[in-house]
Every structure is written in C-alpha cells, then in structure tokens.
Amino acid sequence: QVQLQESGPGLVKPSQTLSLTCTVSGDSISSGGYYWSWIRQHPGKGLEWIGYIYYSGSTYYNPSLKSRVTISVDTSKNQFSLKLNSVTAADTAVYYCAREGLVAPFDPWGQGTLVTVSS
Amino acid sequence: EIVLTQSPGTLSLSPGEGATLSCRASQSVTSNNLAWYQQRPGQAPRLLIYGASSRATGIPDRFSGRGSGTDFTFTISRLEPEDFAVYYCQQYGSSPWTFGQGTKVDIK
Numbered sequence: 001q002v003q004l005q006e007s008g009p010g011l012v013k014p015s016q017t018l019s020l021t022c023t024v025s026g027d028s029i030s031s032g033g034y035y036w037s038w039i040r041q042h043p044g045k046g047l048e049w050i051g052y053i054y055y056s057g058s059t060y061y062n063p064s065l066k067s068r069v070t071i072s073v074d075t076s077k078n079q080f081s082l083k084l085n086s087v088t089a090a091d092t093a094v095y096y097c098a099r100e101g102l103v104a105p106f107d108p109w110g111q112g113t114l115v116t117v118s119s
Numbered sequence: 120e121i122v123l124t125q126s127p128g129t130l131s132l133s134p135g136e137g138a139t140l141s142c143r144a145s146q147s148v149t150s151n152n153l154a155w156y157q158q159r160p161g162q163a164p165r166l167l168i169y170g171a172s173s174r175a176t177g178i179p180d181r182f183s184g185r186g187s188g189t190d191f192t193f194t195i196s197r198l199e200p201e202d203f204a205v206y207y208c209q210q211y212g213s214s215p216w217t218f219g220q221g222t223k224v225d226i227k
Contacts, residue, residue, distance in 0.1 A: 046207065046218055046219070046220045046221055047164065047207060047209070047218040048218070049215055049216045049217070049218070060214060062215040063120075063215060064215070096163055096164075100211070103150070103152060103211065104169060104211065105152075105154035105156075105166055105169045105209060105211050106154075106156075106164070106166065106209070107166040107169075107175060108166075109163040109164055109165070110163065111162075111163055112163050
C-alpha cells in the first residue's frame with residue numbers, strides 16, 4: 001500500500017529556511033492522478049493545509065503562506081519537498097505530507113515530523 | 120476561504136454510547152466535498168468519510184456522515200474504546216482547503 005515518510009531537521013533557527021522531504025513508496029508520483037500535499041499542525045491545535053504539487057511540477061499554495069513557501073518534486077527519487085523561508089516560532093509545528101486525489105481528501109498521510117523553530 | 124466550525128468542542132461519552140458531531144461551513148461546500156478524519160494522540164489523521172457520506176476503505180460501518188451545503192453531521196453509532204480521539208472535518212471543494220478546529224471525544 002502507499003506509504004509516505006517525512007524527513008528533515010527537527011530544529012531550525014529563526015529567520016532561516018525550513019526544509020523537509022517526503023518519500024513516497026507503493027505508488028509512483030509520476031504516474032499522475034494525485035496531488036502531493038503538505039499540511040501542518042501547531043502543537044495542540046488544528047490543521048493547516050500548506051500547498052500541493054503535481055508530478056508535472058505545477059503547484060498551488062495556501063495564500064496565507066504563499067510568499068514563503070516552495071514545494072518541489074523529484075520524480076526520479078519519488079520524493080517531493082517543502083521549503084518555508086524566514087521562519088519564526090509561529091512555524092513550530094508537526095509537518096505532514098499526504099496524497100490527495102484530484103477532487104478528493106487527504107489519504108494517506110505520513111506519520112508527521114515535529115519542527116521546532118528556536119535559537 | 121471557507122471557515123468550518125465544529126461543535127461541540129468536547130464530547131464526553133461512555134463506550135457503547137452514540138456520538139454526533141457537527142460541522143458548519145461559512146459558505147456552501149462545493150459538491151459536498153467534505154471529509155471527516157480521526158486523529159489519535161501522537162498519530163497522523165486518518166480519513167474516515169469523504170464526499171460527506173462515503174466511508175473510506177476499511178472503515179467500519181459504525182461511522183457515518185451526512186449533510187449538504189453548509190451543514191454536515193458525523194455519527195459514531197456505538198463507541199468502541201479505540202474511537203476516543205479528536206475528529207476533524209475538512210472541505211476540499213474550494214481552495215484553499217480548510218479544516219475545522221476539531222471535536223474531542225473523550226471517555227466520561
């Protein structure tokens with residue numbers, strides 16, 4: 001079955017760039033038919049969709065984060081990545097990657113990775 | 120953006136009881152593209168319901184959803200011990216996709 005796994009630094013300094021990668025197994029990103037998304041959850045809080053990428057490289061970002069977010073894809077490694085620049089403590093959260101259908105919800109999700117922004 | 124408001128914030132129930140959760144949207148959800156997720160402590164959300172009323176693969180039939188437009192309901196017919204968790208609704212009909220703030224179902 002499809003599995004997603006996030007990886008990346010758990011600690012990022014303020015004003016720096018948060019970088020995470022999601023490795024997909026059991027499905028090929030380049031097969032199309034799905035968007036590949038990032039979602040975050042602030043500690044003890046709700047969920048916020050960050051954006052998605054299609055295998056072709058087309059992206060769509062949440063307007064609330066659009067100025068700081070870049071999502072990219074590497075089909076040769078079956079991975080997609082998130083970069084969030086100029087981070088502050090408010091970006092401390094668990095970051096999830098997930099697959100979504102073209103008009104469908106998020107399923108499945110990765111296990112999530114906690115990123116703390118602190119000096 | 121569509122704001123989803125879930126109620127109640129917390130529901131305290133006993134195993135075997137039924138649970139009814141509400142999700143109200145600030146504007147109509149396109150094509151009833153509304154989903155419900157379960158999140159247990161320390162775990163990622165898990166898709167339960169999509170299209171307002173369709174169960175995801177492998178989801179027991181004690182979980183059900185209904186509704187349309189701006190008002191949606193999620194029901195657990197008989198709570199099992201593993202059902203005590205936080206439940207989120209999410210709309211994927213109008214970008215940006217948005218989530219409700221969650222309803223916690225805890226043990227009374």
